[in-house]
Amino acid sequence: xxxxxxxxxxxxxxxxxxxxxxxxxxxxxxxxxxxxxxxxxxxxxxxxxxxxxxxxxxxxxxxxxxxxxxxxxxxxxxxxxxxxxxxxxxxxxxxxxxxxxxxxxxxxxxxxxxxxxxxxxxxxxxxxxxxxxxxxxxxxxxxxxxxxxxxxxxxxxxxxxxxxxxxxxxxxxxxxxxxxxxxxxxxxxxxxxxxxxxxxxxxxxxxxxxxxxxxxxxxxxxxxxxxxxxxxxxxxxxxxxxxxxxxxxxxxxxxxxxxxxxxxxxxxxxxxxxxxxxxxxxxxxxxxxxxxxxxxxxxxxxxxxxxxxxxxxxxxxxxxxxxxxxxxxxxxxxxxxxxxxxxxxxxxxxxxxxxxxxxxxxxxxxxxxxxxxxxxxxxxxxxxxxxxxxxxxxxxxxxxxxxxxxxxxxxxxxxxxxxxxxxxxxxxxxxxxxxxxxxxxxxxxxxxxxxxxxxxxxxxxxxxxxxxxxxxxxxxxxxxxxxxxxxxxxxxxxxxxxxxxxxxxxxxxxxxxxxxxxxxxxxxxxxxxxxxxxxxxxxxxxxxxxxxxxxxxxxxxxxxxxxxxxxxxxxxxxxxxxxxxxxxxxxxxxxxxxxxxxxxxxxxxxxxxxxxxxxxxxxxxxxxxxxxxxxxxxxxxxxxxxxxxxxxxxxxxxxxxxxxxxxxxxxxxxxxxxxxxxxxxxxxxxxxxxxxxxxxxxxxxxxxxxxxxxxxxxxxxxxxxxxxxxxxxxxxxxxxxxxxxxxxxxxxxxxxxxxxxxxxxxxxxxxxxxxxx
Amino acid sequence: xxxxxxxxxxxxxxxxxxxxxxxxxxxxxxxxxxxxxxxxxxxxxxxxxxxxxxxxxxxxxxxxxxxxxxxxxxxxxxxxxxxxxxxxxxxxxxxxxxxxxxxxxxxxxxxxxxxxxxxxxxxxxxxxxxxxxxxxxxxxxxxxxxxxxxxxxxxxxxxxxxx
Numbered sequence: 035x036x037x038x039x040x041x042x043x044x045x046x047x048x049x050x051x052x053x054x055x056x057x058x059x060x061x062x063x064x065x066x067x068x069x070x071x072x073x074x075x076x077x078x079x080x081x082x083x084x085x086x087x088x089x090x091x092x093x094x095x096x097x098x099x100x101x102x103x104x105x106x107x108x109x110x111x112x113x114x115x116x117x118x119x120x121x122x123x124x125x126x127x128x129x130x131x132x133x134x135x136x137x138x139x140x141x142x143x144x145x146x147x148x149x150x151x152x153x154x155x156x157x158x159x160x161x162x163x164x165x166x167x168x169x170x171x172x173x174x175x176x177x178x179x180x181x182x183x184x185x186x187x188x189x190x191x192x193x194x195x196x197x198x199x200x201x202x203x204x205x206x207x208x209x210x211x212x213x214x215x216x217x218x219x220x221x222x223x224x225x226x227x228x229x230x231x232x233x234x235x236x237x238x239x240x241x242x243x244x245x246x247x248x249x250x251x252x253x254x255x256x257x258x259x260x261x262x263x264x265x266x267x268x269x270x271x272x273x274x275x276x277x278x279x280x281x282x283x284x285x286x287x288x289x290x291x292x293x294x295x296x297x298x299x300x301x302x303x304x305x306x307x308x309x310x311x312x313x314x315x316x317x318x319x320x321x322x323x324x325x326x327x328x329x330x331x332x333x334x335x336x337x338x339x340x341x342x343x344x345x346x347x348x349x350x351x352x353x354x355x356x357x358x359x360x361x362x363x364x365x366x367x368x369x370x371x372x373x374x375x376x377x378x379x380x381x382x383x384x385x386x387x388x389x390x391x392x393x394x395x396x397x398x399x400x401x402x403x404x405x406x407x408x409x410x411x412x413x414x415x416x417x418x419x420x421x422x423x424x425x426x427x428x429x430x431x432x433x434x435x436x437x438x439x440x441x442x443x444x445x446x447x448x449x450x451x452x453x454x455x456x457x458x459x460x461x462x463x464x465x466x467x468x469x470x471x472x473x474x475x476x477x478x479x480x481x482x483x484x485x486x487x488x489x490x491x492x493x494x495x496x497x498x499x500x501x502x503x504x505x506x507x508x509x510x511x512x513x514x515x516x517x518x519x520x521x522x523x524x525x526x527x528x529x530x531x532x533x534x535x536x537x538x539x540x541x542x543x544x545x546x547x548x549x550x551x552x553x554x555x556x557x558x559x560x561x562x563x564x565x566x567x568x569x570x571x572x573x574x575x576x577x578x579x580x581x582x583x584x585x586x587x588x589x590x591x592x593x594x595x596x597x598x599x600x601x602x603x604x605x606x607x608x609x610x611x612x613x614x615x616x617x618x619x620x621x622x623x624x625x626x627x628x629x630x631x632x633x634x635x636x637x638x639x640x641x642x643x644x645x646x647x648x649x650x651x652x653x654x655x656x657x658x659x660x661x662x663x664x665x666x667x668x669x670x671x672x673x674x675x676x677x678x679x680x681x682x683x684x685x686x687x688x689x690x691x692x693x694x695x696x697x698x699x700x701x702x703x704x705x706x707x708x709x710x711x712x713x714x715x716x717x718x719x720x721x722x723x724x725x726x727x728x729x730x731x732x733x734x735x736x737x738x739x740x741x742x743x744x745x746x747x748x749x750x751x752x753x754x755x756x757x758x759x760x761x762x763x764x765x766x767x768x769x770x771x772x773x774x775x776x777x778x779x780x781x782x783x784x785x786x787x788x789x790x791x792x793x794x795x796x797x798x799x800x801x802x803x804x805x806x807x
Numbered sequence: 808x809x810x811x812x813x814x815x816x817x818x819x820x821x822x823x824x825x826x827x828x829x830x831x832x833x834x835x836x837x838x839x840x841x842x843x844x845x846x847x848x849x850x851x852x853x854x855x856x857x858x859x860x861x862x863x864x865x866x867x868x869x870x871x872x873x874x875x876x877x878x879x880x881x882x883x884x885x886x887x888x889x890x891x892x893x894x895x896x897x898x899x900x901x902x903x904x905x906x907x908x909x910x911x912x913x914x915x916x917x918x919x920x921x922x923x924x925x926x927x928x929x930x931x932x933x934x935x936x937x938x939x940x941x942x943x944x945x946x947x948x949x950x951x952x953x954x955x956x957x958x959x960x961x962x963x964x965x966x967x968x969x970x
């Protein structure tokens with residue numbers, strides 16, 4: 035394999051791909067655990083109540099049970115946002131959703147653990163429970179959290195520009211109410227955690243599915259009241275994340291508590307049902323959106339109200355409701371925006387971050403309404419988008435920096451590829467085309483846990499063997515981030531990709547990393563990796579310069595050979611230069627770092643940091659559908675998508691990310707939704723929760739647009755999230771194009787579509803009767 | 808003190824696993840997936856759901872792809888079981904493994920062993936499947952990363968390679 039920029043244009047296979055295709059890759063539940071106890075969680079059977087009695091003595095007395103822990107064992111709250119840590123790993127005094135962990139056991143085997151759970155006695159004085167945002171917001175509703183009257187976790191009220199003037203200047207003003215069901219990440223690897231507390235030396239090692247090992251480390255120390263130096267967090271292979279694991283999860287802390295109580299290793303594998311109970315995904319959202327538009331398609335003003343049903347605890351909620359407003363911006367040039375967001379507590383599993391965090395549902399409403407207004411004004415949907423493009427570099431009204439933007443090119447590409455102009459309006463009955471645009475951040479410019487440290491650090495090591503080792507805390511969860519790091523290092527150094535090894539996610543050896551969230555790794559860790567490799571390169575260039583009797587700045591390395599400039603003389607092989615460099619200083623470790631400058635960290639208004647980033651990715655997509663009016667089924671025939679990722683460091687991986695994100699958007703658009711009956715999830719399996727199978731998944735034609743971001747690593751930006759949010763509106767717009775019905779609810783299930791069709795027939799009959807009389 | 812759970816009865820089974828016969832005592836209620844993972848330590852066989860939903864545990868039983876989580880180990884007595892671990896021969900990846908690796912048919916990798924085994928079952932009975940036949944054969948295997956585009960490409964590429 036090579037990291038030569040020309041040959042990698044086809045893309046590079048994952049550096050850990052062989053492990054994955056051979057079954058050698060060990061995920062958390064695969065780790066050696068023959069000597070481990072099995073952990074199981076006792077969960078609240080009611081949605082809301084005060085704990086009257088919790089008696090675990092019978093469970094504790096069962097032969098084979100080694101430890102039982104309850105809320106008594108951990109008086110510390112945890113959470114991802116320092117301002118909103120309102121959750122205990124195991125409930126204390128009160129339970130707030132069905133399935134909330136109350137107690138946990140560690141036993142010699144799964145059967146014994148299950149029997150122990152049956153012996154736990156639990157009495158609750160029930161409180162009224164709220165399953166919708168409207169119920170929870172009622173004036174007489176009992177607050178889930180005493181400090182949050184009205185069950186309002188956070189209200190956001192932002193106004194930028196002159197909204198009144200904007201609407202006054204509009205030729206057309208439209209307002210819609212659009213709602214999106216709650217969805218779940220449904221990563222295929224179920225959650226699991228392996229904790230090993232050694233009572234003989236007081237040290238704890240935790241291996242878990244986390245996307246954020248550093249935060250896990252901090253929360254373990256906090257909840258177990260341990261010194262961080264006695265804890266080690268190791269990341270095994272991770273079977274997908276999509277945001278499911280970007281905050282520390284209750285079972286991770288519970289496993290560690292059990293391990294300490296038992297004085298030994300505990301493996302806690304969660305069932306699929308428990309994955310749905312752990313949740314932390316995209317909330318059910320109601321949106322009221324009003325746009326003003328001139329006859330030429332130019333947007334004059336936007337007013338948006340978003341209500342998110344956030345579940346029982348804070349999690350990322352404040353960030354989600356801020357994103358929903360902040361990312362109305364950064365894609366189009368809109369002169370005035372008013373945003374009101376309400377994040378509401380309800381007695382359901384807590385929501386959190388999911389791919390496209392906060393932006394997806396707002397973008398859905400926005401792109402649907404743009405299309406409807408375009409239709410009313412007789413404008414093509416592409417024309418309306420083009421009329422409102424941002425021109426980089428610029429700053430948005432809410433102080434987000436936009437350094438590069440290839441959306442115009444994305445639009446051109448999908449318009450051409452789908453043969454939009456030739457085909458729109460000329461398709462046979464029941465067939466339709468729809469389009470939409472979307473964007474996403476390349477890493478939140480301000481870290482969640484602000485420490486003042488660099489935003490990313492990568493260490494690069496070189497020793498006698500000539501192997502280059504990149505040490506990173508960044509979590510490869512399948513997106514290929516370790517491969518990206520290897521390419522960045524190899525290409526900067528001018529060595530073969532095979533020479534580079536990446537060691538990732540072990541707090542004992544790798545530098546701290548904020549984690550795999552907000553698509554930050556390519557931009558931030560990529561830049562840090564290049565920085566480290568450049569430092570190593572200068573050390574090697576100095577050694578080579580001495581041997582070649584030249585100046586270090588004139589030394590180049592390509593194809594593992596050091597030469598003076600581009601002269602064709604026989605150069606020095608890499609390994610000889612390594613040996614020369616080691617003579618001076620012994621084994622080499624150099625750190626590389628990257629930070630987003632303060633001016634990129636968003637506005638000074640409250641919540642202004644959310645949405646800020648060094649680079650937005652941009653995407654446009656066209657979706658072609660067939661609608662069967664007999665059974666209400668929508669089939670996606672084809673998708674054309676173009677995404678501006680600045681530069682594709684690994685085109686193969688970029689394509690894979692774009693395909694995967696578009697397809698995940700399709701799941702949300704067509705079939706995925708959680709459903710609760712009195713707080714009981716009735717969707718908690720992969721049969722009930724309808725993730726699209728290969729049978730109904732369309733061909734996706736991907737085009738990569740490279741706008742070369744001035745600050746991105748090799749010009750790169752993110753590629754994993756930006757395209758997701760465009761799919762649901764493109765689909766709804768395509769359905770409107772096919773059958774003339776605008777749908778206001780996601781997902782577009784056959785039930786919902788049939789209802790809309792029946793309603794249309796009813797109205798048509800009514801109109802006909804009126805005309806007749 | 809309550810006593811531990813009564814031990815279920817065990818049976819001795821003989822299974823040809825990845826080309827080698829082995830004998831194990833297994834509980835009558837022991838699932839094949841648990842036998843493969845916990846007893847034979849073939850952890851390439853994955854558990855992704857609570858039973859028969861996701862296909863991550865797919866293995867070949869007498870050459871036919873099936874989820875090992877809805878099969879009792881005891882029923883495999885005298886039969887041939889193949890897992891992802893058995894596909895590498897003489898230090899060489901099987902053609903599906905090569906294709907999934909090169910074409911990025913795998914991202915997080917968790918569904919990959921089951922996906923490859925389902926595809927292997929398909930290619931053995933149908934060496935040149937159409938897109939529709941690939942979709943049909945893999946429709947019980949969920950992937951959450953790829954959108955399946957590169958999985959279909961991988962299977963097609965593998966079908967073009969020498970076995």
